[in-house]
Amino acid sequence: MAASYHAEHGTLLERFFARNRGPILVAPALAVLVIMNIFPLLWSFGLSFYRYRANRIKEPEFVWFKNYQKVLTDPVVWERFQTTAIIVTVDVLLQLVVGFLLALLFEKTFPGRRVLLMLVLTPMMLSFVAVGAFFRYYYEPTFGLLSQGIKAITGEPFILLGSEVGALAGIIFADVWMWSPFVMLLVLAGLVSVPKHLYEAAEIDRASWWRRFWTITFPYIRGLLLLAILFRTIEAFKLFDIVFLITEGGPGTSTETIAVYVYRVAFQYFKTSQSAALGYILLFVVIVLTNLYLFFVRRRDVEDQ
Amino acid sequence: MARRRREIGKAGWGRTAFSTVISFIYFFPVLWIILTAFKTHTDALSTPPKFIFTPTLENFVSVFARAYERGGAAVDTHFDLFFFNSIFIAGASVGVALVIGTIAAYGFSRWPLRGNETYLFIILTTRMLPPIIVIIPIFIMFRLSGLSGSYIGIILLYAAFNLPFTIWMMKSFFDEIPREVEDAARMDGSSEMKIFFRICLPQVKAGIAATAVFGLILTWNEFLFALLLTGRDTRTVPVAMAQTIGGDIGVRWGLLAAIETLFLIPVVFVTFLLQNQLLRGVTFGTIKR
Numbered sequence: 001m002a003a004s005y006h007a008e009h010g011t012l013l014e015r016f017f018a019r020n021r022g023p024i025l026v027a028p029a030l031a032v033l034v035i036m037n038i039f040p041l042l043w044s045f046g047l048s049f050y051r052y053r054a055n056r057i058k059e060p061e062f063v064w065f066k067n068y069q070k071v072l073t074d075p076v077v078w079e080r081f082q083t084t085a086i087i088v089t090v091d092v093l094l095q096l097v098v099g100f101l102l103a104l105l106f107e108k109t110f111p112g113r114r115v116l117l118m119l120v121l122t123p124m125m126l127s128f129v130a131v132g133a134f135f136r137y138y139y140e141p142t143f144g145l146l147s148q149g150i151k152a153i154t155g156e157p158f159i160l161l162g163s164e165v166g167a168l169a170g171i172i173f174a175d176v177w178m179w180s181p182f183v184m185l186l187v188l189a190g191l192v193s194v195p196k197h198l199y200e201a202a203e204i205d206r207a208s209w210w211r212r213f214w215t216i217t218f219p220y221i222r223g224l225l226l227l228a229i230l231f232r233t234i235e236a237f238k239l240f241d242i243v244f245l246i247t248e249g250g251p252g253t254s255t256e257t258i259a260v261y262v263y264r265v266a267f268q269y270f271k272t273s274q275s276a277a278l279g280y281i282l283l284f285v286v287i288v289l290t291n292l293y294l295f296f297v298r299r300r301d302v303e304d305q
Numbered sequence: 306m307a308r309r310r311r312e313i314g315k316a317g318w319g320r321t322a323f324s325t326v327i328s329f330i331y332f333f334p335v336l337w338i339i340l341t342a343f344k345t346h347t348d349a350l351s352t353p354p355k356f357i358f359t360p361t362l363e364n365f366v367s368v369f370a371r372a373y374e375r376g377g378a379a380v381d382t383h384f385d386l387f388f389f390n391s392i393f394i395a396g397a398s399v400g401v402a403l404v405i406g407t408i409a410a411y412g413f414s415r416w417p418l419r420g421n422e423t424y425l426f427i428i429l430t431t432r433m434l435p436p437i438i439v440i441i442p443i444f445i446m447f448r449l450s451g452l453s454g455s456y457i458g459i460i461l462l463y464a465a466f467n468l469p470f471t472i473w474m475m476k477s478f479f480d481e482i483p484r485e486v487e488d489a490a491r492m493d494g495s496s497e498m499k500i501f502f503r504i505c506l507p508q509v510k511a512g513i514a515a516t517a518v519f520g521l522i523l524t525w526n527e528f529l530f531a532l533l534l535t536g537r538d539t540r541t542v543p544v545a546m547a548q549t550i551g552g553d554i555g556v557r558w559g560l561l562a563a564i565e566t567l568f569l570i571p572v573v574f575v576t577f578l579l580q581n582q583l584l585r586g587v588t589f590g591t592i593k594r
Contacts, residue, residue, distance in 0.1 A: 021497070025408050026413060028408065041438065106324070128528055145354055148352055276441060294591070
């Protein structure tokens with residue numbers, strides 16, 4: 001083989017390249033990632049042990065775990081976690097339901113499917129800013145579509161974002177609209193993987209739709225549903241842009257997710273090191289979820305081969 | 306691989322009719338924005354909302370021209386610059402990420418390192434992590450080095466931001482192509498360079514295109530980094546749009562809708578073209594079918 005030929009003969013340089021092909025190929029990418037991602041991450045980690053504010057000249061002071069202690073015992077932080085948990089739970093559940101129903105709609109081929117699929121898939125590809133701006137316009141109290149629609153029915157003016165529940169609902173609605181197509185894509189992938197002969201057999205047995213779903217369809221989409229849940233949970237956990245644009249965390253702080261809170265701590269209160277500590281707690285959660293996600297991805301790959 | 310045979314049933318025009326209704330309801334928020342973009346200021350704010358109106362292009366003109374008047378004086382919106390910035394920054398950063406990332410993906414796929422999976426996991430994590438964690442040090446780094454508000458800074462950052470995605474996507478494409486041809490070429494004494502450029506790259510051409518377009522959309526849409534790290538001259542459209550909502554022309558919804566329409570037309574177009582690669586794209590190449 002040519003590769004081993006160069007590794008043993010060739011000039012010094014040729015031998016070096018032949019023996020270290022893998023590292024050489026990935027080195028530039030790793031270098032960029034180390035500079036722009038890993039190094040800032042470590043810096044953040046370091047910062048989280050100091051007392052430091054980015055808008056002051058004062059030298060950072062080493063305080064061990066004080067920032068973590070402060071953050072973890074702060075009732076405000078727990079409140080933000082609670083808000084985030086509510087949003088994540090409802091958000092992901094609704095995305096599953098809507099995504100699943102959409103998948104049933106597009107499960108079979110029919111004339112015009114490709115074009116219609118484009119209409120449904122578009123929200124997922126849009127910018128959070130654009131989606132945030134849309135819904136801000138629709139929720140607008142006087143001339144927003146939603147407010148006008150409800151006013152036409154009840155006769156009373158309607159301010160969705162005025163109440164705590166309404167604001168949460170408004171954010172969740174926008175996010176569900178945006179990301180249900182994602183779930184749909186995964187469910188569709190599962191649905192087409194179900195062998196047709198199983199359905200034919202079920203038909204001969206006169207199995208009910210419900211039974212057919214649980215015993216044939218569900219086992220085939222289970223794995224992908226789990227992946228959808230994990231992926232959407234990771235993303236919903238980081239929910240920032242939509243909240244920032246639709247409610248800015250209000251009314252009061254009732255829709256302030258943990259990601260928005262970290263942003264405020266870092267760039268409005270300038271408690272730089274505290275926000276780093278809090279950021280690291282978020283990172284830990286995301287790493288655990290990403291690990292789980294990859295575990296199930298690999299298991300699915302193995303099962304399929 | 307037997308399980309993955311695509312068996313897709315057929316439905317008739319009845320399903321088309323039903324799906325059309327549902328799809329249009331789903332698409333309605335986008336559709337309404339596009340309609341709003343063609344309305345005059347009064348039509349956009351009318352109660353009850355107007356479904357039938359005389360379309361006007363004044364909003365689109367206002368997006369770029371020194372168009373809307375405030376106290377008699379015309380104000381330049383600079384949106385031509387912001388659109389240029391968005392295109393230029395996305396193009397340059399995706400280009401850099403694509404070159405570096407494709408080479409790395411080839412390495413991870415064909416010449417696995419010791420601890421290959423760990424590297425890949427860490428790379429994916431850098432994409433999944435809440436951006437807020439890295440942004441504090443990057444903010445400080447940029448301020449200290451003077452990169453803040455410059456093109457080169459934001460392009461480098463976006464290249465790094467696109468890199469994990471590019472590597473995972475391209476690795477999934479490289480993993481799919483059979484190795485027999487490469488091995489045969491190697492037996493015949495082809496150089497590694499030749500094998501990469503003449504045999505492997507041509508087979509993943511479609512993959513490169515899909516990865517590039519996805520990267521462009523991700524970058525085109527990005528908001529948080531752009532908000533904190535671009536200056537007046539390098540501002541991208543999402544940031545300018547957010548400022549438009551909060552700022553002095555916040556009530557000019559027709560204008561905002563026109564900006565949004567221009568901003569999302571390329572995305573809708575691309576969604577149509579990329580339909581078959583969409584699943585892989587949105588899951589960073591972890592789920593292929």
